[in-house]
Amino acid sequence: xxxxxxxxxxxxxxIARELVEASGPDALTVGAVAQRAGIKPPSLYKHxxxxxxxxxAVEIDVLHELEAHLRRETKGADHKSRLKAMARAYRRFGTTxxxxxxxxxxxxxxxxxxxxxxxxxxxxxxxxxxxxAGIAEQRILPVSRTLVPFLxxxxxxxxxxxxxxxxxxxxxxxxxxxxILAGV
Amino acid sequence: xxxxxxxxxxxxxxIARELVEASGPDALTVGAVAQRAGIKPPSLYKHxxxxxxxxxAVEIDVLHELEAHLRRETKGADHKSRLKAMARAYRRFGTTxxxxxxxxxxxxxxxxxxxxxxxxxxxxxxxxxxxxAGIAEQRILPVSRTLVPFLxxxxxxxxxxxxxxxxxxxxxxxxxxxxILAGV
DNA sequence: AATTCATGTAGCCATGATAGCTATATACAT
DNA sequence: ATGTATATAGCTATCATGGCTACATGAATT
Numbered sequence: 001x002x003x004x005x006x007x008x009x010x011x012x013x014x015i016a017r018e019l020v021e022a023s024g025p026d027a028l029t030v031g032a033v034a035q036r037a038g039i040k041p042p043s044l045y046k047h048x049x050x051x052x053x054x055x056x057a058v059e060i061d062v063l064h065e066l067e068a069h070l071r072r073e074t075k076g077a078d079h080k081s082r083l084k085a086m087a088r089a090y091r092r093f094g095t096t097x098x099x100x101x102x103x104x105x106x107x108x109x110x111x112x113x114x115x116x117x118x119x120x121x122x123x124x125x126x127x128x129x130x131x132x133a134g135i136a137e138q139r140i141l142p143v144s145r146t147l148v149p150f151l152x153x154x155x156x157x158x159x160x161x162x163x164x165x166x167x168x169x170x171x172x173x174x175x176x177x178x179x180i181l182a183g184v
Numbered sequence: 185x186x187x188x189x190x191x192x193x194x195x196x197x198x199i200a201r202e203l204v205e206a207s208g209p210d211a212l213t214v215g216a217v218a219q220r221a222g223i224k225p226p227s228l229y230k231h232x233x234x235x236x237x238x239x240x241a242v243e244i245d246v247l248h249e250l251e252a253h254l255r256r257e258t259k260g261a262d263h264k265s266r267l268k269a270m271a272r273a274y275r276r277f278g279t280t281x282x283x284x285x286x287x288x289x290x291x292x293x294x295x296x297x298x299x300x301x302x303x304x305x306x307x308x309x310x311x312x313x314x315x316x317a318g319i320a321e322q323r324i325l326p327v328s329r330t331l332v333p334f335l336x337x338x339x340x341x342x343x344x345x346x347x348x349x350x351x352x353x354x355x356x357x358x359x360x361x362x363x364i365l366a367g368v
Numbered sequence: 369a370a371t372t373c374a375t376g377t378a379g380c381c382a383t384g385a386t387a388g389c390t391a392t393a394t395a396c397a398t
Numbered sequence: 399a400t401g402t403a404t405a406t407a408g409c410t411a412t413c414a415t416g417g418c419t420a421c422a423t424g425a426a427t428t
Contacts, residue, residue, distance in 0.1 A: 002406035003392050030384060042386080043408045051384065098292070108282070110345040119346065141351045145338070146360035150330065153337025161294040162303065167325045176330035179367030186373040186426055213416060226418075227375050235417065 007037040009047045013057040020058050021100045028055060056115065059103045063118035066104070069093050070125040079133035080181060086129060087151060087177050094155035101155060123148070135184065143184050150180055191221040193231045197241040204242050205284045212239060240299060243287045247302035250288070253277050254309040263317035264365060270313060271335060271361050278339035285339060307332070319368065327368050334364055 015036045019027045030051055034041040048054050073089035076082035094101035110116055123144065130140050154173060156162075163169055199220045203211045214235055218225040232238050257273035260266035278285035294300055307328065314324050338357060340346075347353055 002394080002404085003390085003408055005407060007407090029382085031382080039407085040409060041384085042410085045385075046407055105340055105344050105346055108344045110348060116348055120349070141349060142356045142359040145347065145351075145353075145356035146334065146363050149337030149341055149360065150334040150364075151337070152341065153333030153335070154329070156289055156340070157333055157336065160289050160292045162289055163329065164294060164300055165304070165325060167329075169329075172326045172329035175326040176333065179330050180334075180363055182367055183363030186371085186375095186424080188425075189374060191374095214418085215416065223374085224376060225416085226377085226420095229418070230374055 006039055007047070009057075012037055012044065012047055013054070013061060016054045017058045017061055017100075020055075020103060021097055024099045025055065025103065025106070028058070030054075055103070056112065059106075059115060060118040062100055062103055063115075063122040065100075066090075066093055067122040067125060070122070074125065074129065079129070083129055083133065083181060083184075084177060086126060087147065088173075090151045091155055091158075091173060094159060098159035101159060105152060130184075133184075146183070147180055150176055190223050191231070193241075196221055196228065196231055197238065197245060200238045201242045201245055201284075204239075204287060205281055208283045209239065209287065209290070212242070214238075239287070240296065243290075243299060244302040246284055246287055247299075247306040249284075250274075250277055251306040251309060254306070258309065258313065263313070267313055267317065267365060267368075268361060270310060271331070272357075274335045275339055275342075275357060278343060282343035285343060289336060314368075317368075330367070331364055334360055 012033055015033050016028055019029075019032055019036075028051070030041045030044055033054065034044045037044070044054075048057070070086055070089055070093075073092070074082055074086045076085045110119065126144060126148070127140060130143060131137075135143060154176065158169060163172070196217055199217050200212050203213075203216055203220075212235070214228055215225045217238065218228045221228070232241070254270055254273055254277075257276070258266055258270045260269045294303065310328060310332070311324060314327060315321075319327060338360065342353060347356070
């Protein structure tokens with residue numbers, strides 16, 4: 001090893017995540033990360049090729065956390081209540097930390113193989129639950145592509161204050177969830 | 185009038201929109217807009233207070249266009265087929281111009297009264313169609329909050345290449361739409 | 369002539385990024 | 399053991415771009 005390292009890729013990624021969570025993606029500047037890590041901005045480029053690589057690391061990190069969250073929070077007697085619990089956990093994941101959630105599906109970076117993989121990984125809990133519920137294999141994809149868009153759209157709109165016509169948002173979520181699960 | 189104006193707020197907004205549509209929000213720079221309008225960057229600040237005001241103008245413009253698009257493309261014999269046509273038109277609006285669509289619900293700028301208003305305006309066609317379909321007034325909000333999040337989430341995921349497990353995306357959309365409308 | 373206001377010039381600051389140098393821990397040959 | 403080569407984390411310096419401000423300019427209305 002040359003010149004003792006003051007920081008590491010993992011430490012820098014953690015700092016980047018904190019910045020994004022606290023103040024959104026725009027707060028993730030090379031300078032801010034470097035400063036918090038006790039190094040100068042140019043030195044950061046020895047660990048990440050550019051700013052977008054930092055953001056990518058954050059996104060992958062968040063997707064892994066989502067996967068763990070969905071596994072942890074899924075309880076219930078029957079399959080339907082477990083699916084509901086998972087959906088509610090998904091929404092909670094987004095609403096409790098909006099800036100953290102917003103990095104998911106942001107941009108069209110899904111051509112990136114690493115993000116693709118992390119994305120797939122985060123979808124596994126739902127796939128497994130649908131299989132366990134006895135959904136036919138060829139219906140799992142269409143069903144996921146009904147439920148996940150609803151969840152994502154709902155969370156994005158909710159944390160963006162797009163539901164501004166009053167009414168009970170909890171109730172709306174339950175109604176939507178019930179409607180979709182009824183068709184499953 | 186002093187010094188004849190070389191450009192106008194409307195012209196600048198139109199240029200801004202073209203830039204966003206062509207290359208995404210990051211392409212909307214004060215310099216690029218000014219150059220295309222034949223003025224220098226600082227002069228632009230006499231028409232818009234800052235860059236975000238330009239972006240806001242674009243967002244409002246897009247929402248109005250969405251409203252018009254939904255009204256124009258909605259045909260069908262019965263109410264259900266009209267709702268389906270509207271949903272398909274919504275998706276087409278997003279997929280035919282991804283960068284244009286992405287400005288919708290981006291950020292949490294919905295506290296802004298003008299964006300709120302434009303957002304509401306764009307939702308009118310759906311509300312009217314739901315009312316015409318005989319949906320009870322108190323169910324219109326929950327139903328909208330099931331359908332619109334699904335549509336938004338689906339479009340965002342589709343234009344972000346997030347459906348990367350193969351399968352027929354058209355079919356998935358139709359399945360989801362059918363599932364949701366069945367519960368209406 | 370005075371006023372008004374869109375435009376222009378000049379410049380500041382933040383940020384992303386690169387070039388090239390320095391310093392040091394390890395590997396290996398002597 | 400000792401010295402040399404190498405790899406690499408960090409640094410200073412520098413550049414380009416972009417948002418934005420202060421202030422001057424100049425044409426048209428009054």
